[in-house]
Amino acid sequence: MVTVCRDCCCGSPDKHPGVDHDGQLQQLRAALPAPHRVRTSLCLDVCEQANVVVVQPSPVARRAGARPAWFGLIGDPAVVDNITAWVRDGGPGVAAMPAILQLSLIPAPIHPGRPAD
DSSP, X not given: OEEEEOSSSTTOTTTOTTSOHHHHHHHHXXXXXXXSOEEEESOOSOGGGOSOEEEOOOHHHHHTTOOOEEEOSOOOHHHHHHHHHHHHHXXXXXXXXXXXXXXXXXXXXXXXXXXXX
C-alpha cells in the first residue's frame, strides 16, 4: 500500500506551485492498479518534507521485519516513477531499494507513546 499525504502542506499549490499534485496522485494510481492500493492521508506530521509518500511492506514482508519506507520532497514525476517501479518489484523487505530512491528517504516521525516504524 502507498499512502500519499494530502493535507495542510502536502498537496498544497501554495507551498509547491510548480508541482501537479492531482497529476501526481493520478500517476501513482495509474501505475499501481489492484492488488496495490494508493490512498491519501491527512497530515503525517512531517510538513517540512512535503510532499510525503509512505510505502508499506506487504503483510508477509512486515511479519519478516520489513518496515514502511518514508519519502519526502516528492515533486518530480520521475521520482514517482521510481517509487512505483520499486513497489511493483515488491517494495520494502522484498526488492532492494534503488539508490536513486534512497536520496528521497526521510525518517518516520516519532510520536510519544507510539512505537516508531
